[in-house]
Amino acid sequence: MSTVIEASAIDFERQREVAAALRAFMPESSVMFEREDVQPYECDGLSAYRQIPMVVALAESEAQVQRILKVCHEKRVPVVARGAGTGLSGGALPLGNGVLLSLAKLMRILEIDTEARTARVQPGVRNLAISEAAAPYGLYYAPDPSSQIACTIGGNVAENSGGVHCLKYGLTVHNILKLRAVTIEGELLEIGSDGLDAAGYDVLAVMTGSEGMLAVITEVTVKLLPKPECAQVVMAAFDDVEKAGSAVANIIAAGIIPAGLEMMDQAATVAVEHFVHAGYPTDVAGILLCESDGTQEEVAEEVRRVEALMEHSGATLIRVSQTDSERLKFWAGRKAAFPAVGRISPDYYCMDGTIPRKRLAEVLRRIAELERKYGLRCANVFHAGDGNLHPLILYDANEPGELERTEAFGGEILELSIKVGGTITGEHGVGIEKVNHMCVQFRTAELELFHAVKRAFDEYGLLNPGKAVPTLHRCAEFGRKHVHVGQERFPDLPRF
Amino acid sequence: MSFVSFVVNAFYLNQKPVQHTVDQFAQVIRKARARKQPLRIRGGGTKDFYGGELTGDVLDTKTYSGIVEYEPTELVITARAGTPIAEIEAAMRERGQMLGFEPPHFGDSSTLGGCIAAGLSGPRRPHAGSARDLVLGVRMLDGKGSDLRFGGQVMKNVAGYDVSRLMVGSMGTLGMLLEVSMKALPIPASETTLCRENSPGEAIELMNDFAGKPLPITATCYVENRLYIRLSGAEPAVRAALGKLGGEEVRDGRAFWKQVRDHQLDFFRADQVLWRISLKSTSPPLPLPGTQLLEWNGALRWLDSDAEASVIRDAATRLGGHATLFRARNKSAGVFHPLGPALLKLHRRLKGTFDPDGILNRGRMYSEF
Numbered sequence: 083m084s085t086v087i088e089a090s091a092i093d094f095e096r097q098r099e100v101a102a103a104l105r106a107f108m109p110e111s112s113v114m115f116e117r118e119d120v121q122p123y124e125c126d127g128l129s130a131y132r133q134i135p136m137v138v139a140l141a142e143s144e145a146q147v148q149r150i151l152k153v154c155h156e157k158r159v160p161v162v163a164r165g166a167g168t169g170l171s172g173g174a175l176p177l178g179n180g181v182l183l184s185l186a187k188l189m190r191i192l193e194i195d196t197e198a199r200t201a202r203v204q205p206g207v208r209n210l211a212i213s214e215a216a217a218p219y220g221l222y223y224a225p226d227p228s229s230q231i232a233c234t235i236g237g238n239v240a241e242n243s244g245g246v247h248c249l250k251y252g253l254t255v256h257n258i259l260k261l262r263a264v265t266i267e268g269e270l271l272e273i274g275s276d277g278l279d280a281a282g283y284d285v286l287a288v289m290t291g292s293e294g295m296l297a298v299i300t301e302v303t304v305k306l307l308p309k310p311e312c313a314q315v316v317m318a319a320f321d322d323v324e325k326a327g328s329a330v331a332n333i334i335a336a337g338i339i340p341a342g343l344e345m346m347d348q349a350a351t352v353a354v355e356h357f358v359h360a361g362y363p364t365d366v367a368g369i370l371l372c373e374s375d376g377t378q379e380e381v382a383e384e385v386r387r388v389e390a391l392m393e394h395s396g397a398t399l400i401r402v403s404q405t406d407s408e409r410l411k412f413w414a415g416r417k418a419a420f421p422a423v424g425r426i427s428p429d430y431y432c433m434d435g436t437i438p439r440k441r442l443a444e445v446l447r448r449i450a451e452l453e454r455k456y457g458l459r460c461a462n463v464f465h466a467g468d469g470n471l472h473p474l475i476l477y478d479a480n481e482p483g484e485l486e487r488t489e490a491f492g493g494e495i496l497e498l499s500i501k502v503g504g505t506i507t508g509e510h511g512v513g514i515e516k517v518n519h520m521c522v523q524f525r526t527a528e529l530e531l532f533h534a535v536k537r538a539f540d541e542y543g544l545l546n547p548g549k550a551v552p553t554l555h556r557c558a559e560f561g562r563k564h565v566h567v568g569q570e571r572f573p574d575l576p577r578f
Numbered sequence: 579m580s581f582v583s584f585v586v587n588a589f590y591l592n593q594k595p596v597q598h599t600v601d602q603f604a605q606v607i608r609k610a611r612a613r614k615q616p617l618r619i620r621g622g623g624t625k626d627f628y629g630g631e632l633t634g635d636v637l638d639t640k641t642y643s644g645i646v647e648y649e650p651t652e653l654v655i656t657a658r659a660g661t662p663i664a665e666i667e668a669a670m671r672e673r674g675q676m677l678g679f680e681p682p683h684f685g686d687s688s689t690l691g692g693c694i695a696a697g698l699s700g701p702r703r704p705h706a707g708s709a710r711d712l713v714l715g716v717r718m719l720d721g722k723g724s725d726l727r728f729g730g731q732v733m734k735n736v737a738g739y740d741v742s743r744l745m746v747g748s749m750g751t752l753g754m755l756l757e758v759s760m761k762a763l764p765i766p767a768s769e770t771t772l773c774r775e776n777s778p779g780e781a782i783e784l785m786n787d788f789a790g791k792p793l794p795i796t797a798t799c800y801v802e803n804r805l806y807i808r809l810s811g812a813e814p815a816v817r818a819a820l821g822k823l824g825g826e827e828v829r830d831g832r833a834f835w836k837q838v839r840d841h842q843l844d845f846f847r848a849d850q851v852l853w854r855i856s857l858k859s860t861s862p863p864l865p866l867p868g869t870q871l872l873e874w875n876g877a878l879r880w881l882d883s884d885a886e887a888s889v890i891r892d893a894a895t896r897l898g899g900h901a902t903l904f905r906a907r908n909k910s911a912g913v914f915h916p917l918g919p920a921l922l923k924l925h926r927r928l929k930g931t932f933d934p935d936g937i938l939n940r941g942r943m944y945s946e947f
């Protein structure tokens with residue numbers, strides 16, 4: 083078994099010792115432990131979980147990362163790496179007995195090779211900053227998670243982030259070539275190559291989406307793609323989500339891989355329309371947005387076919403963006419879905435299952451039943467092309483018991499995703515949030531193998547312990563408590 | 579209206595040799611492990627020439643064959659490892675789909691398992707993704723005979739480490755593949771190939787220049803002073819690009835790309851020493867003796883050369899890549915590019931994790947394991 087160190091109160095003697103060891107080679111201001119200095123790091127985008135870290139270290143170079151990890155390895159101090167902290171699954175939740183290693187200062191774009199169409203960047207570079215820097219050359223970085231203004235490329239690699247265009251252009255794992263990463267022992271690994279593959283095992287794939295459990299990324303070489311000549315979006319409304327689902331299947335069956343294919347149910351559509359006035363009809367069961375990109379000829383042809391397929395599938399209203407500003411207006415609605423829902427509810431909880439598309443109608447019906455069971459509303463946003471469903475459960479954390487009911491509701495959605503042949507997380511990661519449900523998705527043999535893979539990189543289990551892969555002990559506990567879901571989940575985690 | 583779905587059970591499609599159960603394969607592995615007897619996992623045997631030494635009793639995967647599930651509207655196909663690639667491609671073609679990485683066939687009996695274990699991809703790779711890019715999930719037996727499932731049948735899945743993709747290209751050293759789920763892609767509505775004469779330097783520059791523009795290019799190859807470019811997509815888009823790029827249209831482009839894919843061009847000969855060099859696409863023509871064929875916008879160079887292995891490997895390393903001794907009688911220089919100490923240590927540990935007694939395809943990848 084790997085060693086899992088649970089969150090705990092801070093041991094001040096240990097804190098001073100670790101901070102002093104780091105300050106031996108780092109500026110004083112880069113090693114923090116006073117409560118007001120470390121409080122900003124107490125949570126990531128999943129703010130329901132909070133923990134004050136023992137020490138925060140702000141690395142300024144790869145060499146510093148190596149020395150920090152060496153010190154932590156020697157002293158057996160657990161380490162949680164963090165980029166911008168926008169993650170939604172608590173992957174960067176700190177440990178009370180650990181170092182929170184921030185890579186946010188490593189924010190330089192080291193090289194843009196316009197001929198080879200690659201960018202070499204430090205892990206703290208923001209996702210969108212890469213595309214902005216590449217734009218003058220007609221190039222961009224394809225994965226575009228909705229947090230792309232703020233989230234960092236290092237975090238994207240750790241979570242294997244997607245975005246609305248990943249059906250056609252792939253996830254992070256499809257768009258990176260090379261990593262430099264430091265093991266907990268302080269050893270530098272060069273993973274991947276400047277070519278399209280590398281010698282040996284595909285360590286690049288294992289590192290991508292490993293949630294900071296295997297090594298700390300210090301440099302990423304990404305692929306850049308030529309910006310499509312043009313893009314157009316078809317918006318279609320349906321009086322029945324099942325028909326919208328059929329439209330998606332019909333588009334795929336016709337051999338079309340749209341650049342983006344998004345669905346919103348009525349609750350999401352109404353919330354968005356009142357917020358940004360994107361021009362969506364609000365009296366429908368759901369809407370689809372289907373984007374085509376490519377050359378003028380490709381787009382004209384594809385849009386014509388998509389329109390016909392939408393009509394054939396029973397769309398009650400179809401609109402095609404005529405200008406780029408209209409296209410952006412249609413997308414503005416989808417992109418504002420989360421904040422729009424945030425406007426109509428004090429809090430919301432975003433789920434992230436992926437399901438086979440053909441089970442969509444059934445899953446949405448079941449979610450509607452769960453809304454009644456738990457007395458909570460839920461708006462559904464769906465990356466329809468790749469089956470990634472984001473139910474947004476609306477709740478009020480100030481109402482006693484609502485967060486717990488919300489988590490139980492979410493837990494049932496996760497299990498439903500597994501039951502229909504899908505997965506508990508499509509792009510947000512397991513983190514701390516879904517770690518118990520890994521026990522439902524995987525069997526003992528697979529979980530044991532995951533632990534063994536971790537040990538191959540990190541013998542003492544010091545990198546981000548307790549996240550992503552549950553211990554078998556934890557699974558046994560979860561199994562026992564499972565019958566009383568919603569009463570006492572994650573009792574070992576502090577709440578503030 | 580309901581979703582269009584289509585499930586094929588290979589049993590009804592054609593008759594198969596007697597099939598074995600997962601349990602039977604697991605028992606073979608467990609017994610071999612108890613006796614420390616090495617096993618050599620083998621499908622159609624079309625890639626026996628590829629990789630390091632062949633040791634151990636043959637564990638034949640052809641007796642675990644058939645398409646398990648194919649749902650064109652979900653863009654996913656799942657098949658058993660012993661299924662011939664040709665059978666999978668035929669079933670997909672019927673539904674207007676294909677394996678986007680254009681897997682090489684080094685014989686009619688190439689199987690899915692061998693294709694994924696070797697991890698090789700064909701001409702479409704830089705544009706549609708590699709074998710590894712398109713794998714969504716695997717079911718496998720590790721060196722202890724444990725039946726394991728990773729990934730799944732959905733496009734996006736970040737639960738657990740990506741063991742499915744780790745299996746791709748691992749040459750059977752980490753486990754025996756049982757089932758593989760892959761993303762399916764639509765066959766383009768139209769395709770054409772154009773050809774122009776260029777020097778090697780010009781060709782490299784052109785390929786990279788074109789790759790940086792929004793053009794519907796899906797393959798490039800430079801051989802014998804001629805640059806071949808394949809265009810795919812909607813008919814009007816292909817026509818328009820043809821006008822922009824210039825060059826003459828090749829009459830039977832499809833046959834040409836199949837020859838590139840399967841190493842049937844005159845450039846490839848059974849008795850040659852063939853190197854596969856993967857490097858930065860903009861690297862200048864390699865100053866090495868012998869003849870070269872370029873693919874993947876310049877990122878893949880096939881070199882027919884008797885030069886010293888160390889000279890070739892140094893050149894590849896300098897250009898950010900690696901060199902594989904793809905086809906040769908004498909493999910004493912090692913088939914795969916040597917790993918640095920930190921990576922080698924990690925490889926040993928990973929091998930030990932999946933196959934603690936080192937019985938699976940021993941020495942097929944690196945002599946160290």
